[in-house]
Amino acid sequence: xxxxxxxxxxxxxxxxxxVTFRCDPISEHNRLYWYRQTLGQGPEFLTYFQNEAQLEKxxxxxxxxxxxxxxxxxxxxxxxxxxxxxxxxYLCASSLDAGVYGYTFGSGTxxxxx
Amino acid sequence: DQQVKQNSPSLSVQEGRISILNxxxxxxxxxxxxxxxxxxxxxxxxxxxxxxxxxxxxDGRFTVFLNKSAKHLSLHIVPSQPGDSAVYFCAxxxxxxxxxxxxxxxxxxxxxx
Numbered sequence: 255x256x257x258x259x260x261x262x263x264x265x266x267x268x269x270x271x272x273v274t275f276r277c278d279p280i281s282e283h284n285r286l287y288w289y290r291q292t293l294g295q296g297p298e299f300l301t302y303f304q305n306e307a308q309l310e311k312x313x314x315x316x317x318x319x320x321x322x323x324x325x326x327x328x329x330x331x332x333x334x335x336x337x338x339x340x341x342x343x344y345l346c347a348s349s350l351d352a353g354v355y356g357y358t359f360g361s362g363t364x365x366x367x368x
Numbered sequence: 369d370q371q372v373k374q375n376s377p378s379l380s381v382q383e384g385r386i387s388i389l390n391x392x393x394x395x396x397x398x399x400x401x402x403x404x405x406x407x408x409x410x411x412x413x414x415x416x417x418x419x420x421x422x423x424x425x426x427d428g429r430f431t432v433f434l435n436k437s438a439k440h441l442s443l444h445i446v447p448s449q450p451g452d453s454a455v456y457f458c459a460x461x462x463x464x465x466x467x468x469x470x471x472x473x474x475x476x477x478x479x480x481x
Contacts, residue, residue: 258411285467296372296457296471297412310468345411349467357402357469359411 258360260346266366267336274332275363279348283358286329288321289345290314291362297345303329336367371395372460374472383481387445391458391472394439398460402469403432403443406455415456416443448479 259278267273279286284305289297300319301311305326315321318336323329333340347359373392381387389403399420404412418425418432418441425432431444445452458472 287468289469294473296374296459296473297469298471299468302468347411357414357467359404359413361409361411 258346258348258358260344260360260363262363263361264364264366266368269338269367270335272332272334273336273365274330275344275346275365277329277331277346277348277360279328279346280358283348283350284326285349286323287347287349287357288329288331289347289359291343291345292341300331333365336365338367341365341367369394370472371398372458372470372472374458374475376475377473378476378478380478380480381448383450383479384447387443387448387452387477387479389443389445389456389458389475389477391441391443392439393441393460395460395462395470396439397462398470400461401432401434401441402459402461403430404457404459404471406457406474412457445477448477450479450481453477453479 261276287302288300291297299312300315301321303323306323318334321331343362343364345362347357349357371394402417403415405415406412416427416430416432418434423434434441455474455476457474459469
């Protein structure tokens with residue numbers, strides 16, 4: 255197992271376009287988290303899944319954002335009608351059960367909206 | 369509203385000396401605190417943690433101190449090495465928060481050879 259994998263690593267898109275990111279967690283991890291990090295800030299929680307169920311969503315996650323985790327394996331984060339303010343690093347993390355100890359982050363997807 | 373604050377954006381220390389990274393928090397419901405290290409183009413990597421029932425946790429060159437009354441924690445790195453140069457994030461989690469982490473803005477540590 256090579257850890258948490260995120261694709262693509264970089265994405266440049268025009269304003270108004272839709273984008274989708276993928277996260278492949280560590281295989282035995284049942285929890286999956288999405289965070290967003292903008293320049294000069296720490297990561298901010300967006301949403302998390304336990305298996306295939308999305309259990310919490312942040313206020314930061316507007317209606318243009320949707321996340322899925324079909325079959326409790328990989329997850330996708332889609333942003334519709336992208337805005338320049340969506341430009342950020344999108345980080346995925348996974349863990350086994352509820353422990354914060356075993357949080358493993360991926361390398362992130364850097365989104366630039368032009 | 370920044371619930372986890374890292375007020376110093378950067379710190380520069382000489383190799384071999386002690387690095388002290390500070391973090392303050394405002395939410396009394398936080399009960400678990402963590403430090404993450406981040407290199408450019410990589411995700412954050414867990415470094416060390418401390419539960420609110422403790423005031424100190426040590427792991428090799430890294431020690432985290434927690435002062436609950438002051439809502440303050442600090443990370444000590446002794447001795448500092450050039451490979452420690454990175455961005456360090458303080459993070460906190462609360463009871464029943466489903467392991468959601470609240471991060472500070474980070475501090476950039478530079479260790480001079």
